Amino acid sequence: MKLSKVLVVAIVLLIGVAAFGATIKVALVAPFTGLGSILGDYIKMGAQLALEEINAAGGINGDMLEMIVYDDAANPSTASSVIRRALFQDNVVAVFGPNMSSAVIGVHPLAQQAKVPMLVGATSPSFRYSVIPNDFLFRLRADDKVKVIQLVKYAVEVLGIEKPGIVYGSTDYCLAGLDVAKEEFPKYGIEIVAMEQIKEGDKDATGQLLKLKNAGFDGLIGLTHESEAAVTVNQLRQLQIDVPIIGFSAWGVPAFTDLAPEAAIGVYSVQGFNPVDPDPAVQAFVEAYKARWDGKEPSDPGQAYYDGMYLLADALRNVGTDGTKLAQYLANEANIVGVQGELKCDEHHNFTNVCLISQFDGKDWQIINKLY
DSSP: OOOOHHHHHHHHHEESOOSSSOEEEEEEEEOSSSTTGGGHHHHHHHHHHHHHHHHHTTTBTTBEEEEEEEEOTTOHHHHHHHHHHHHHTSOOSOEEOOOSHHHHHHHHHHHHHHTOOEEEOOOOGGGOTTTSOOTTEEESSOOHHHHHHHHHHHHHHTSOOSSEEEEEOSSHHHHHHHHHHHHHGGGGTOOOOEEEEOOTTOOOOHHHHHHHHHTTOSEEEEESOHHHHHHHHHHHHHTTOOOOEEEOGGGGSHHHHTTSTTTTTTOEEEESOOTTOOOHHHHHHHHHHHHHTTTOOOOTTHHHHHHHHHHHHHHHHHHOSOHHHHHHHHHHTOEEEETTEEEEOOTTSBSOOOEEEEEEOSSSEEEEEEEO
16 A cells, blocks of 8 residues: 555654653644744754654653644745644644744744643844743744844953954844844943844855955954854954954854855854853753764754754643643743753743853864853
């Protein structure tokens, strides 16, 4: 008997299903195609590793977790379609993702409508709870208001930047970060001398960099996605413009340095995760991840979804599968220690504010400071 293509795909995407007994279905919505697709596998492998560990330890009071994986192509419209399917057809008890801020902003009302928790790794401050009071929306890593505040502080106080020039992207992730930078530099009496945009997918930043140079900038602030970070840094080196460079989280991951391995040397980043962090919880995660995934090294945001799966498991064990009870528990009672340290929901519905300031040495990101 031949299986239909749809059925084969469904079987392939059902991860962690128990051979016997009840299962509890969760959704993972991540980009495997389109903008941000370079992060999809990190997200999936982090979440799946945690799920397998939880199931191996007895699951949720004897029931097994089952993860259904959906590709949102980092597109709000696609994300809406697959999340509707997850919530109203596949009847999941929780959704992990989307990971792109613009997609989260477009789809989070669906979680509220279905009364199902949505736990995301997207980092734009534009959907903090104080801005969008959705009781079912939670963030699994530090948002970019936290990170850009630390970026500006380090740029001014340590790197000595007095005339910052900014390269930024066009998505909400980038624009929200830009807004924070525009708020923070004046607090130090610093004027941003120029701000130049590079749109996602652009392969040339020469014009933008020359405008920054003509404006007399003495330090580059990077607020773009990974691919555009690589374009910018590669061409900055080609133009032989020698200024300190510091970027936010997208500038501190392999998805950036793999595209600019030499040009990225010396770049600073405010990261959400660093696999060389000596913290025992981080090293245990790195070791388990490598063992499960053929020696591959984890990258941000994989650790956030790993932690998120454990947060959900804790909530499920305590209050069951009712979505409202899960959301209330996550908001008010959940408190575990994960890869990112203590995980407890704050007034913004963020579970952590941990970030690291690091510098790339051509092989690893050397940690300068870890902030909580």
